[in-house]
Amino acid sequence: MAMDRRVFLVLLLAGCADTSPQGPLTAVAPPPPPQPTPAKPAAPPPSPDTPVPAGELAFDTWMKDFRVRALAAGLSPALLDRELSGVTPDPKVISLDSRQPEFSKPVGDYIRGVISDDRIAVGRRKREELTFLPAIEARYGVPRDILLAVWAMESAFGQLQGNFDVIRSMVSLAADGRRRAWAEGELIAALKIIDSGEVSRAQLRGSWAGAMGQTQFIPSSYRSTAVDFDGDGRRDIWSSDADSLASAANLLMKGGWKPGVGWAKEVLLPAGFDYSVTEVEKQPPAWWEARGVRRADGLAWTAADAASPAMLILPAGATGPAFLALPNHFAIRAYNNSTAYALGIGLLADRFGGGGPLVTPWPVETPLNLADRMAAQIALSRLGFDPGPADGVIGVGTRKALRAWQQSQQLPADGYLSADMVARLKARAGISP
Known part of the structure; x- marks a missing residue:
């Protein structure tokens, strides 16, 4: 996507534990099959997470087991025969899914890539050209700029949607096993889309991870959330701009979007500020103002924003821009659960609406390689501050643990893992450079 996972989503993607696929992704759990006789109960269907042998045998075993679960989920044998016959795993999908980025892009670099002059110009032109935007805004309460x-x-405004066969992608991810339960749920959802007759197999194209159309919906989100806004009888997120944007609005509304409330505001922090409240306190702007926090643009809060809880986020640490994240920041993260993605969406939307650049510039940051990110997590664990698994993903748990360690060392507790902070942690934990 232009998502941060890409965004991730969006997006995939920097951020807060922080690059999960768009939306709440829950697999369909099939009920157990009926027992043939009381004396000899049937074995339960194989668990989606049961390991299978390697190679072709592994795939054949998985496919046989999946068929049991798919039938239990209500899919017909004829549909399964037609759509899954001859399908093989796509090595490219497996490779992309298992690829852990060696370097983590600094959030400032990510945002600079998002907010380009060309993209701003196109967005401003689209907001004037698309006559259906006010109607979508009125129905769902989500601003057109978002x-x-x-x-x-x-x-890229519908130009880069992906051309992977969604069924084959989900088969590949499910058979591989790393995200089997989720991928099987999405595979079943995709097969149900085909079975409904709404979208053909040939039309079901998307990213390698199964995100589809102009707004990159996974199959389950398409089934539950896509809408026919242009009134032609089809929920067409591939070819219809109106359906695509209305579907995105519906997803954000279901994710908790609050009409009339902002997404975030850049703020300035006073000298000696207690950074340990970052990503912890959710308080109205007046609470933050009492501690010296001020809007960077010098303007007053609207009544709706003033009545809303706000959380301080420091995506680039104490030396970078600071934001009070309002409830709609978290609604954006229902689309893609990444702090960087949500910032990218909000800041780009502000520019579409005529806003200017940030007051505090993004600092020049050194990308951290995977080994250093994992070493920092291991060091925090050794020092008694639990960051969660040492997976190299610097999310909420790692930042919380880092803030606690920083506070114990009388350092600014901003939770930001810089190259200097990695070196300090490794030295304290006795990890060789």
């Missing part, structure tokens, strides 16, 4: 930003980041 929707345009999602559209821009997910598919």
Whole structure:
């Protein structure tokens, strides 16, 4: 996507534990099959997470087991025969899914890539050209600039949607096993889309991870959330701009979007500020103002924003821009659970609406390689501060542990893992450079 996973999503993607696929992704759990006789109960269907042998035998075993679960989920044998016959795993999908980025892109670099002059110009032109935007905004309560930003980041305004066969991608991910339960749920959802007759197999194209169309919906989100806004009888997120943007608006609304409330505001922090409240306190702006926090643009809070809880986030640490994240920041993260992605959407939307650049510039940051990110997590664990698994993903748990360690060392507790902070942690934990 232009998502941060890409965004991730969006997006895939920097951020807060922080690059999960768009939306709440829950697999369909099939019920157990009926027992033939009381004396000899049938064995339960194989668990989606049961390991299988390697190679072709592994795939054949998985396919046989999946068929049991798919039938239990209500899919017909004829549909399974037609759509899955001859399907083989796609090595490219497996490779992309298992690829852990060696370097983590600094959030400032990510945002600079998101907010380009060309993208701003296109977005501003689209907001004037698309006559259906006010109607979508009125129905769902999501501002047009936010929707345009999602559209821009997910598919470059519909131009880059991906051309993978969604069924084969989900078969590949499910058979591989790393995310089997989730991928099987999405595979079943995709097969149900085909079975409904709404979308053909040939039309079901998307990213390698199964995100589809101009707004990159996974199959389960398409089934539950896509809408027919242009009234032609089809929920067409591939060819219809109106359906695509209205579907994104519906997803954000279901994710908790609050009409009339902002997404975030850049703020300035006073000297000697207690950074340990970062990503912890959710308080109205007046609470933050009492501690010296001020809007960077010098403007007053709207009544709706003033009544809303706000959380301080420091995506680039104490030396970078600071934001009070309002409830709609977290609604954006229902689309792609990444702090960087949500910032990218919000800041790009602000620019579409005529806003200017940030007051505090993004600092020049050194990308951290995977070994250093994992070493920092291991060091925090050795020092008694639990960051969660040492997976190299610097999310909420790692930042919380880092803030606690920083506070214990009388350092600014901003939770930001810089190259200097990695070196300090490794030295304290006795990990060789």
